[in-house]
Amino acid sequence: MPAFSIFLLRFFAIQTILVHGCFQHEREALLKFKAGLNDPSGLLVSWRGEECCTWAGIKCSNQTGHVVKLNLFTPYPCETTAELCFIADEVHRSFGNSWSNTSFSGEIPQKIAALLGLRNLNLSYNKLDGAIPEEIGNMQSLESLDFRANRMFLLKREDQF
Helix, strand or coil: CHHHHHHHHHHHHHHHHHHCCCCHHHHHHHHHHHHCEECCCCCCCCCCCCCHHHCCCEEECCCCCCEEEEECCCCCCCCCCHHHHHHHHHHHHHCCCHHHHHCCEECCCHHHHHCCCCCEEECCCCEEEEECCHHHHHCCCCCEEECCCCEEECCCCCCCC
16 A cells, blocks of 8 residues: 555656646756846747746656756758858848847856756857856756857866866
């Protein structure tokens, strides 16, 4: 009978997570991330309230309730190879044309690493700058990372050659 009780407790705990929103530390990490961004188009207006799994660009696991995907790439009208798209984007930016006005700008905070279950992080084709947080390297669940066409850089630690 104790095994069945443990099963019920786990079942109801998982149901509570899935029904009542995402984990507080993940919501806080996402809100800190948002606070550091300039969002000229207001694309992150849905990032409020308790249920971060319903926010734009966020996907949560149906099994655990953890945030597993953060997808905030800035789409633009380009239907050719990635290299040609990047060149086209740079040309359009130099003339101040439309799609780059929807790009996010700012820095990625270290707190992004609090998203322990994150498997996919796509921030491509934005105007993000600053150092890529070293803590991202500690995200063991991360399977794909796309920072293409941003202005970010890696810091070289003194103990590295």
